[in-house]
Amino acid sequence: MNDSIFEQIQDSAKYLSLDLCAQEMAQFAMEQQMNDESIQAIAETLAYLKQKKSESIISTLLRLSRLPLKEPKTFEGFDFDQLHGKQVETLKSLASLSALYAHKNLAFIGPQGVGKTHLAMAYGCQCCELGLKAYFLKATELNQRLTDARKYGRESSTINGLVKPSCLIIDEVGRCVFDKENTRMFFDVIDRRYNKEGPNTMIFTSNKGPDKWGEFFNEDSSLLCALDRIFDDATVFMIKGNSYRGRNCETIAISAGEPSALPKAKN
Known part of the structure; x- marks a missing residue:
């Protein structure tokens, strides 16, 4: 009614x-x-x-x-027809944001160019459309931000800022190495978010499986605790295939002839 x-x-x-x-x-x-x-x-x-x-x-x-505004990444703009497998429908249902409300983390793992970052950004965009805070940064940017926080004594405020968003997206894990102190701060962020109330999810993209993440973080105990909390209740999408990038690229072959003889100089 x-x-x-x-x-x-x-x-x-x-x-x-x-x-x-x-x-x-x-x-x-x-x-x-x-x-x-x-x-x-x-x-x-x-x-x-x-x-x-x-x-x-x-x-x-x-x-x-920090999501792209000029050409926003959305679920509507993602070509799901390029994906095949029994779990494609699960991927399509991401737009419902059920993971956010269920406090489940998401991870998109696969080679470059298969749409991992697009999907992560689309999820963040959908959160914003529903009035929820999302925040996107690459792992290299996170690493630098943690380093700067230690340098200028802003550890607490930096960690608080990363805990606040309902959806925190960390892109391209495996592109840099976190030292021991940054790994411990990374764990603090994960731990605080693990106990956060209200809609809450973290999204990771990487071309490395979680079993390889130890190569990019120091301080084993902190990393193990962080991974335990990240994947305690998470959905991991392993995406295989070739890159979509360059599929609209047009290649034009052009041949040049022999150079013309230069005119002789007059005496």
Whole structure:
């Protein structure tokens, strides 16, 4: 059953942080002897303001997420027809964000160019569209950020900043080596997020399986604890195949003839 006009007004007012319930609005309409057209106009005005606020929130979340804005990566823009296997439907269902609400982490493992980063970014974009914070950074950027935090005494604030987003995406694990201190800070981030309340997921992409990650982190005990928390309840997609990159590249072969003889200089 559809909500009444007053419940619609109440819903919009709540989103706009206005203290206005359906009963109060109905009472006001009666006192002012408002007709249906006037009440409908109020409902449409509040609905418009609700939509504008929603668009502003989404725009801000996308801008702060570090996800690409000029050409955003979305699930709609991913070519699922290129993937084959019994579990493709599981991959297609990622857009529901069930992993986020189930507190399950995700990992996309495979060679370069098979769409790992696109899928991770699409998940983050979908989070922003629903008003949830997402944050994207490459493993090399994370490593440098942890190093800078230690250098300038910002360890606590840096870790807090990485714990806050509902969806934290770390791209290209295996592109750099974390020293012992950075590995310990990495574990602190994982541990804090492991116990985080509310919608929460971490997404990793790598061309190396988790069994190889030890090559890129020092401090074995911290790494083992971090991996235990990451993959305690996670879904890992192992993607095989050839790179999609360059499939639209057009190659044009051109031959050059023998160079013409230069004219002789006149005496």
